[in-house]
Structure formats: C-alpha cells, structure tokens
Amino acid sequence: MEFDYSPRVRELQARLLRFMDDHIYPSEKAYEHEIATNRRNGNVWVPVKVIEELKPKARDAGLWNLFLPRSPRAPQGLSNLEYAPLCEIMGRVPWSPEVFNCSAPDTGNMETIERYGTEAQKDEWLEPLLAGKIRSAFLMTEPAVASSDATNIECSIRRDGRHYVINGRKWWSSGANDPRCKVYVLMGKTNLEAGRHEQQSMILVPSDAPGITVMRHLPVFGYDDAPHGHAEVDLKDVRVPVESILLGEGRGFEIAQGRLGPGRIHHCMRSIGVAERALELMCKRLQSRVAFGKPISSQSVWHERIAEARCTIDQARLMVLKAAYMMDTVGNKVARKEIAMIKVIVPSMTLQVIDWAIQAHGGGGVSDEFPLAKLWAGQRTLRLADGPDEVHRNAIAKMELAMHAGRPDANVAMPITRGS
Structure with a gap:
C-alpha cells in the first residue's frame, strides 16, 4: 500500500x-x-x-x-x-x-x-455552483418523522401533467438561510405503492419557487452558523417542471447512496483537520501556562492526553485514507463498510481531542476567545449529520455478521440518513 x-x-x-x-x-x-x-x-x-x-x-x-x-x-x-x-x-x-x-x-x-x-440541469445549476456564483441546500430531514430511517420521509412529489407538485416540511436544511442559495436538492416520495426503497425520488427545486417559505433558522448549541445556517423550510403546492427530476422516479435511494458517501468522507477529512488544530492549540496553551511552580505541559496527565491524541488522530487519518482509496478503486457501494466506520470513529475521536484542548485552556476554552467551543459544537453535530452513530454501527455489524455467516456479498445497504 x-x-x-x-x-x-x-x-x-x-x-x-x-x-x-x-x-x-x-x-x-x-x-x-x-x-x-x-x-x-x-x-x-x-x-x-x-x-x-x-x-x-x-x-x-x-x-x-x-x-x-x-x-x-x-x-x-x-x-x-x-x-x-x-x-x-x-x-x-x-x-x-x-x-x-x-x-x-x-x-x-x-x-x-x-x-x-442531465446536461440541461448541469448548465442551469452546476455551472453557476462551480463558478461560486450561487449556493445550494440539501432538503432531506423532516421534523415530523425519524429521519434516521429515510423510508419514513413524508414529503410528497406528485406528478401533475408537465409538472411535479411538492408538499412537505423539511428542517436542518443547511445553507437555506443564505441569500445566495438558489437551488434545493430535495428528497421526497413519488410513489407510495412502490417498494420500500423505490418510493423516493430526488428533484431540483429553485429556492424562489412560489409556495416555499423558510420558516426559521435553527441554531446549534446557540450558534447560528450565519450566514450559512440551518433552516426549517415549508413547501406548499410548489410546482417545478418534470425535467427537474434527477435520474427518474424511484431513484432517490440510489442517488442518496452516491451522494452521501462523498459527503461523509469529506466531513471526516475536515474533522481530522479540526482535531489537528485542537491538538496544536492544546500544546501551545500547556507550554505557555505555569501552575504550582512548573509548566502545565510538564504534568504527566497531559503527556498521556497528548500522546493519546496523536495516536488516535493518526489512526483515524489512516482509516479515512483507506476509505478514500476504496471509493476511488472499487466504488462507494463496495466501500460502504469503511465509509460507515470512519463516520463513527472520526467525530468521536475529534470530540475527545477538542475536550482535552478545552480543559487545557481552562475557562478560556469554553468562551469565544478561542475557537474550541464552536469547533466542539460542530463536531457534536456530526455524530448526527449524515446518519447517527447508531445507524452506522448497525450497518457495520450486519455486514460483519453476513461475512462470518458465509455471505460476504450480502446486500447490506449504506444507511441513507441525514441529520443536518
């Protein structure tokens, strides 16, 4: 390797x-x-x-x-x-x-x-996104159901002639508060009579379409994350052309599996950087403070924590790199266990390193004088966003059990969940 x-x-x-x-x-x-x-x-x-x-x-x-x-x-x-x-x-x-x-x-x-x-969809939305001229939001999670199981989603996407009519309520729609947000990628149900994983579809929705109301922003541990933010969005009789559907009706889960794999690994990649920043701030703080007549950095308890932080950061990074390598070489579906594992491992590891860094900073660590409190809030959110730990652990266990039952190719799908 x-x-x-x-x-x-x-x-x-x-x-x-x-x-x-x-x-x-x-x-x-x-x-x-x-x-x-x-x-x-x-x-x-x-x-x-x-x-x-x-x-x-x-x-x-x-x-x-x-x-x-x-x-x-x-x-x-x-x-x-x-x-x-x-x-x-x-x-x-x-x-x-x-x-x-x-x-x-x-x-x-x-x-x-x-x-x-389609090429038309790419011309209309992808090109301005790549140019940084507009921003977007992903509307999947709903307040009325447990969205850790995406089959619970209730938002309706109903065909009406040459249009789809959308009705539903979404929340934790990250980026919907931003005035530059011009398009939503929305997941809803087009056919309640289809199979459990064929009812859902994804569709592109202009954020200024009639019938859309951004109800409120949702702070995280008191942080509004402005100007990006997270919003609750109401959609009432929102009409979009049939050409707005992605890939076709009933393909929502297939698209979600393709989308959330890269999303999860990007979160984990960034989280490794957060952990490195926290460790750096912790070491600098410990070396700059004296307590009981000697530098705090000389206390053995901090040696233990620094060493543990370095070990766990490097372990997590190697896991992320392995998942990235597999996604590139064998695809997201084959790499689904590795993606699930890093989604469990990395946010919890980063939270622990940040917690030690906060402790090293004393009262300053929980204030806005340093970035640690806000970093902690963001990482705690990641234990829910793109699927809670419990759902990923469940998927990992099922894949492991299937392998040891002589079914290495058992079709245990990557969980399609999203918390933010």
Missing part, C-alpha cells in the same frame, strides 16, 4: 498551507468581527466580505473546486484519496472551505448533479 502522496498533491499541499498562513489564519479575527457587526446591525444573513475577497485569490492560486473527481466541467478536480490531505487542511478553520468553493452542502450537491443530472 502506497503511503506517500503524489508530486501533484504534495505541491498542492504546500500551496494550500501557504494560502492558509498568508490569508486564512490572519483573517479569523476579521471574520468573527464582521459576523458580530452584522448581528448587531440586525442582518447576519449576508455574504461575508472577508470570504468573498479571498475567493478570487484562491481561484488565482489554483485552489478551486478541488473536490470534484472525473468531471470535464472541473478538470482540476482530484480523486478522493488525492483530495483527503487538502480537505484536512481546509478543515482547520470551519469557514475556509467556502473560500476554495469546497464547502458543504454545495460539494455534495455539485457531485450529485454532475453524476446524475
């Missing part, structure tokens, strides 16, 4: 690290100040100037749309394995992926449209 990155990836790594040092880290305070100012002025749902000013620089540096593999519309796109170390670097600052047009949910939505959309 090859553990070294290609010359191209190493060069991109170096270029991205320089960009982070030159532009992203120095802009963190300015970003927070701008968000706070917008909040005081009564409108936090506006694009952040700090990010918008950095986007042209990222594009000029050749650090744009790196996530999308095998697309003629984004020839610079990398394989999952190539993208992993770059996504990790971006993940060290939660808002930085947008600077490179590599942020969720746009990445998953762009990959969905690229893989399953």
